[in-house]
Amino acid sequence: MTMTHGATRSGQTSEKRGMNLTLRIWRQKDPSVKGKMVTYKVTDISPDMSFLEMLDVLNEQLITNGEDPVAFDHDCREGICGMCGVMINGQAHGPQQTTTCQLHMRSFRNGDTIDIEPWRAAAFPVIKDLAVDRRAFDRIIQAGGYITAPTGTAPEAHSTPVPKKDSDAAFDAATCIGCGACVAACPNASSMLFTAAKVTHLGLLPQGQPERNDRVVNMVAQQDAEGFGGCTNIGECSAACPKGISMETISRLNHDLLGALRAGVRPKS
Template identity: 95%
Template structure:
């Protein structure tokens, strides 16, 4: 890192190493009309720009020309909020296993053609261009992604011990930021990895035990109701997940669900 920065300062030839790119972007005015891919050209893109900054450059260009800028979701731009999410050259969040905001233009080279599409799933309808409505995830969370805690003074910290291995695994699952890359990458448009991350996160901790059976049954019922596809254990989700949530969580969800149904838990209608 340091070495490359020094060389770029010392070498004047590197000053002009901006990239020229051809972008094919999905443009769709609103949910009711059909969209299509539109080709744009951007020039002098620095390899140090993030992918979103490159799109900012394009949008400034479009505004200057009096055209409609490309709508895309983004918020923190530091890889923790899960708002940004684009299908870049057929991969969720592009060629690196990270969020779109943390993908940098150094992953591309001069002259590249880049296809940019929104997440495609019927529960994620396109709002405009590349922005999709992911409230289906919120409703899955509402169906069971919570625990009951009595209000009042904070409980004594050592009252509920948690084994280190469990807390680590729960935390790994809790790193899910709900970006939707799993759904976007899945050939079935299944939200299994997302739901499984939530079920694993809460189900491994003692605080999550009272609602454990109802949680898994209701969250799975909700994801079916939203119209997501079923899981075929192909693994595209985990490979695309910027937080590297593992397929193990899906097995845990299935285990919990089948156990809960045997124990008589039924989804709320």
């Protein structure tokens, strides 16, 4: 028996069919205008596309039709920079524990309706559509997320031993990419996991000791000043974090903060 190219014994084609999807997307022209959900249709979406590539297809369609494309944050598209970030069906970054750019359309089914919204937090005001202002994170870093080190010849790498347990924990905390998923997932819109990661990875290393007390006090004070909510240990932050940063970092921050306050350290004015 002969079969035509691309056909199976059951008579079905072996070619992979594209997905047809209904997208309900938050559209907001600017911060001064009230936004709303707008429905769009996209067809023939490959399951191997990333979520952002699917949005690219939609935007090409909108531009062709003379409509305003959907604004969304993105940069490296490799899960490194932390720029991409949207709520997908009520979940930060979507159904997989990864960044939006690394989420693939095979995580959805043909015919699905997908709700796409920006991060929801008072400290992350909407700029346009799905793009939000996350400069609050930058200001928290500026408040103390650094070390003051003398310039000149770098010391020999092995001159200051660091216990492996501490170096591993510091590296795990340092994987934070500042995407904001922890804030978006938290019912309180708390940034504690982000701040804790930045405090912890420096506080575990010898280079971070001279400013350890000032760092934690000033960064937490800035976090509060930005309007983030309080942490109540719900755990959604860690569950949504694309780098899987543990809530243990929050415990470390609280330990350092309590010690600094007992030592009489107060936030800089």
